[in-house]
Amino acid sequence: MPAQSQPGRSADMSTMPLSVDDIHGVIRHEIITLKLMPGAKVSENELARRFHTSRTPVREALLRLVDEGLVEVWPQRGTLITPISLRAVRRARFVREAIEVAVFRKAAIDGLPADVLTQLDAIIVQQHEAREDPVRFTEADDAFHRTFANGIVVGDIWSVLEREKAQFDRVRFLSLPNVTPVAILIEQHRKMIATVRDRDPEAAEQAVRDHLSEVLKVTEQLSARYPDLIVNDM
Incomplete structure (x- = not known):
């Protein structure tokens, strides 16, 4: 597998909460660079804690990724990174x-x-x-x-x-x-x-x-x- 690294913006979210655009950009970058692999499960709660925000902006960011075909939501399985x-x-x-x-x-x-x-x-x-x-x-x-x-x-x-x-x-x-x-x-x-x-x-x-x-x-x-x-x- 190719080498992987953190996205351009620091993943240390210890300061101010990020906007929906920022959250979308970080997750999208990690999907494209295969830090988040196809089939991986992502949690709104865990992402909200990571980005020091509520679930609402995280959910909005994930919905954008659904529209781009990078994330899919299954009622019984949760939110998953799509295969290529x-x-x-x-x-x-x-x-x-x-x-x-x-x-x-x-x-x-x-x-x-x-x-x-x-x-x-x-x-x-x-x-x-x-x-x-x-x-x-x-x-x-x-x-x-x-x-x-x-x-x-x-x-x-x-x-x-x-x-x-x-x-x-x-x-x-x-x-x-x-x-x-x-x-x-x-x-x-x-x-x-x-x-x-x-x-x-x-x-x-x-x-x-x-x-x-x-x-x-x-x-x-x-x-x-x-x-x-x-x-x-x-």
Whole structure:
């Protein structure tokens, strides 16, 4: 199994109670990074104690995760982390590709500000430094795609992608760094930046499609390796 770590925000909740958004973000991060494994049972009471709050904001956060397909509630069994659904992974990849192709084509056609390109170059360096740490690498990978989405300045596109890609992210995390070589992903990111610098929308579109196909290449392999975590519901 890949290495695991705490979410970006400290799990020490000894100060002020967290908001519903914060609680949702912490639990979601722990599901995606497999700190909370598929099939694990979660308790509203225990989470309320952990976050120093009442059960109401915890319940609201869990309901959001139900909507995202990351949590399911069974009357006799309780609240459980869902297995990874290959159908949901393919759906997320389809939606993400449609949006990101549009993002990268617009970036290549219109260009990106120099400071955004500099920021993207810096993220590539961060990814290289985090290549042995799946959590840090995943965070840098998200930063790369988020910077592009924000860079074209047409609204909060990233929040749409963030909601859609949760199941996709769990497979992505599970594949790092041994199944999907990190060096390949970094090189693909470099190529994506280069196509935008060259103002070549056709090449940018193809670079995005090639990049997002990497997860689908390994889903069956991961499904066979981790049958307790992944449901082949295609």
